[in-house]
Amino acid sequence: MRSLLFVPGDSEKKLEKGLTSGADVLLIDLEDSVSAERKESARKIAAAFLVANRDCSSPRLFVRINDLASGLADADLAAVMPSLPHGILLPKSNSGKDVTRLSAKLNVHEAHADIAEGSTQIIAIITETAVGTLSAASYPDASKRLIGLSWGAEDLSAAIGARAVRDDTGRYTDVFRMARAVTILGASAAEVAAIDTVYINYRDDEGLAHECMEAERDGFTGKLAIHPAQIPIINRIFTPSNEAIEHARKIIDAFAADPSAGVIGINGQMFDRPHLRRAERLIARAAHNPKDRL
Ligand code: COA
Numbered sequence: 001m002r003s004l005l006f007v008p009g010d011s012e013k014k015l016e017k018g019l020t021s022g023a024d025v026l027l028i029d030l031e032d033s034v035s036a037e038r039k040e041s042a043r044k045i046a047a048a049f050l051v052a053n054r055d056c057s058s059p060r061l062f063v064r065i066n067d068l069a070s071g072l073a074d075a076d077l078a079a080v081m082p083s084l085p086h087g088i089l090l091p092k093s094n095s096g097k098d099v100t101r102l103s104a105k106l107n108v109h110e111a112h113a114d115i116a117e118g119s120t121q122i123i124a125i126i127t128e129t130a131v132g133t134l135s136a137a138s139y140p141d142a143s144k145r146l147i148g149l150s151w152g153a154e155d156l157s158a159a160i161g162a163r164a165v166r167d168d169t170g171r172y173t174d175v176f177r178m179a180r181a182v183t184i185l186g187a188s189a190a191e192v193a194a195i196d197t198v199y200i201n202y203r204d205d206e207g208l209a210h211e212c213m214e215a216e217r218d219g220f221t222g223k224l225a226i227h228p229a230q231i232p233i234i235n236r237i238f239t240p241s242n243e244a245i246e247h248a249r250k251i252i253d254a255f256a257a258d259p260s261a262g263v264i265g266i267n268g269q270m271f272d273r274p275h276l277r278r279a280e281r282l283i284a285r286a287a288h289n290p291k292d293r294l
């Protein structure tokens with residue numbers, strides 16, 4: 001799950017285009033990119049699109065519903081759940097309790113659809129409210145459905161009354177750097193994927209690549225996207241390189257050759273158990289996306 005592309009749920013044309021974008025996940029949006037008067041038609045278009053592409057395994061199809069306090073989430077779920085999306089993206093999550101509540105709602109829809117309880121996955125955006133940002137540690141055990149956490153700056157800036165999210169040099173200001181950091185920590189604590197937020201300047205490939213590299217360095221394993229042109233860049237940077245894979249294999253092999261060792265040396269560098277865990281995680285990610293390597 002390297003690239004997750006937002007597609008406005010009321011645009012049949014963009015939905016079709018999303019299918020061939022190379023994104024690992026399409027986020028069919030019923031929330032911010034759909035105006036109030038188009039919500040109902042977006043629900044219908046999204047449901048029809050899900051049915052038409054039921055056998056599609058790549059991209060995986062998620063629906064971003066409206067948040068649980070909006071009064072719209074239940075109608076969103078009622079409209080799309082019979083069409084069996086792979087997952088739901090929950091915006092403005094205030095804590096793990098919101099994920100648990102959503103999970104209970106999904107239980108009911110899954111029972112109606114006669115599919116196994118727990119089949120529908122959840123990704124939550126956890127920093128769009130102040131309380132959500134301060135509750136990033138609350139996601140362990142929220143639900144077995146939870147596979148990833150992401151963050152957002154724009155809604156949080158509106159919530160706290162910040163006039164900008166970045167300073168003059170383009171760097172996120174403190175509150176948003178904190179939101180980004182607690183997403184990495186919260187995801188790690190909950191043992192789910194950390195997914196970086198959108199880069200809104202969709203014609204700036206260089207800026208996007210730079211932000212992806214920083215995100216990958218810091219522990220994110222994927223990134224949200226808003227335009228198909230962003231997908232190849234995100235996929236490239238979040239696919240482990242052949243050198244990184246080779247290096248990880250060396251560490252794993254060295255520990256396998258000496259199972260009682262707590263620490264080993266390779267080419268004058270020390271590696272201990274945390275390095276082994278990191279190497280194993282990288283190999284698992286690489287195995288997931290083999291087609292883009294070489
Ligand atoms: N998914 C699928 N297709 C998309 C797309 C997206 N997110 N964004 C653009 N496209 C398509 C366009 O329809 C266009 O198709 P065409 O060549 O067949 O005409 C092509 O890609 C090129 O688009 P472009 O002209 O560069 O951009 P645009 O002006 O049409 O759209 C946005 C710009 C920002 C409105 C559009 O990218 C978008 O809707 N993004 C998603 C927004 C969103 O969901 N936000 C919520 C989360 S923050």
Ligand code: MG
Binds near residue numbers: 152
């Ligand atoms: Mg939003």
